[in-house]
Amino acid sequence: MALRTDAKPTLETQPLEVNLGPQHPSTHGVFRMMVSLDGETIVKLKPVFGYLHRNHEQIAEDITYIASFPFTDRLDYFCAMSNNLGLAIAIEKLADVTVAERGEYLRVIMAELTRLVNHTAVTGFLLNDMGAFGTPLLYAFREREKILDLFEAASGSRMMCNYIRPGGVREDVPDGWLKRAKEIVDRYPTFLDEFEALLTKNEIIRQRTQRVGVLSKELAISAGVTGPMLRASGVNYDIRKVDGYSFYSRFSFKVPLGSIGDVYDRYSVRILEMRQSVQILQQAFKQIPDTGPAISPKGVALVKAPRTFRPPKGDAYGRIESPKGELGFYLVSDGSPQPYRYHVRAPSFVNLTILEDMCLGCKVADAVIILGSVDIVMGEVDR
């Protein structure tokens, strides 16, 4: 019997609604995507978050400025050092705290090491989302572990560092730490070469990532997307260059840019950024003064007696280029030891809002890797 091709469909169809998450390994935490599917194609996607809300901003208004630092570690738990740095810079702006020179270099070193940790881990997780279970992720974690050991030697904790303070760092690094750090950083490009040999030219990865989840330049700018995601779309915007906060104006480094803003571009931008971070670190190891305090006198007073610290009335917005994008802390002071208002501009949260526009028209399996390429940490999204 011949097939009738001119027949109209007699079956009524309706979009299938699927909940990805909140407890799902591909959602990087407790995050839910309500997806409407036509076959396997996404026609609607609604991100649902708030499952990990911990009331960080409200709690911070009831405690001293310094007491908020351990809570910022838990915002983006991959980048505790950057989060500390963001709040420290906001407090320094609010109260005109000067920073010790050696302390400032140590802060740059810590922030760049954090960038290495974050980008290595997120690339590993992206591969995990693509179905390469375990292997690339474990290679990434092997390298991450070395840097976490460095963090432990300096601050006492691997992930919840609580190390950077207004005016410098809490305590100077132990003897021989810089030498050890330099060895690890010098070997990092070798690992990156190996990692790229495994991934960059792999046909499966190219097929899965190229021209998937494209984010146009215009849309990225109007949505307020920042960080590697924005740069992957071809916008040259790096707060390290724009603001030149800390000592970043003293280092020479390039800002890698992508061309079309697909998942592959985001992956490549992160890899290239790691290479630039290595360069910044090597310059910092050369420039850092051997002696001198790691924290300024005002900073010491702040650490020892947090309740005596009463910044003048006013407000300040301190921002840094965290590995995920623009991390900002907005503080309003009413002259008391506690902030009157405390707000976090979390890059993961803002970058996540554009998820639906990137996913429309893609398949379900692509939604998972698009989410992976956004690089979110739910601790920061929900705060």
Place this chain on the structure above:
Amino acid sequence: MLMIIGSGVLKGLGVTLKTFLETYPWGRAMLRVLGIAKTDGLVTIQYPDEKQEHSERFRYFPFLVYDGTPDNLRCVACRICEQECPPQCIHIVVAKDEQGRPLKANGRTLPKQFDIDISICMSCRICVDVCPFDAIEMDNQYELSGYDRAGEMYFTKEKLLKSADYFKSIKPTEAAVVDQRLAAKKKKETPG
């Protein structure tokens, strides 16, 4: 440019093979002979049998320091740490006599009760930073577990007290700095 299909996949498998070889002594020797870059060898630590060496600054939960005998503790129950603790896990009761005045020994007040709820403590080290008497320090004991939160995870004064010698044994560098500071303070206090 001619691209051989599958070359990327083969290259990736090569990396996996190299990492596999690294884990064996004969494999490492082979890689050395072939002149392939320096390797890490086996990186896994067989945890319960074999423990990772922690750095000196590694911190876990705080403990109270005493000099010599447990009666001679450094804490004077000033309650600064209780006030500054971000998750509010320290509870202090000052020792008082019948009239309600603070009890004193060697000219210092004492804590009657000093409890840390370590199921809430987040090991941030702020209590150590703010203590003006260096009476509280961070421990590095991490294998703590119990059947309930209220009993075993609620550390009372007796459980928290540890000697200054113990502190010196786990953190020699930090203890030396603290001792120096305390000696300087004592010199200042004693007249002449």
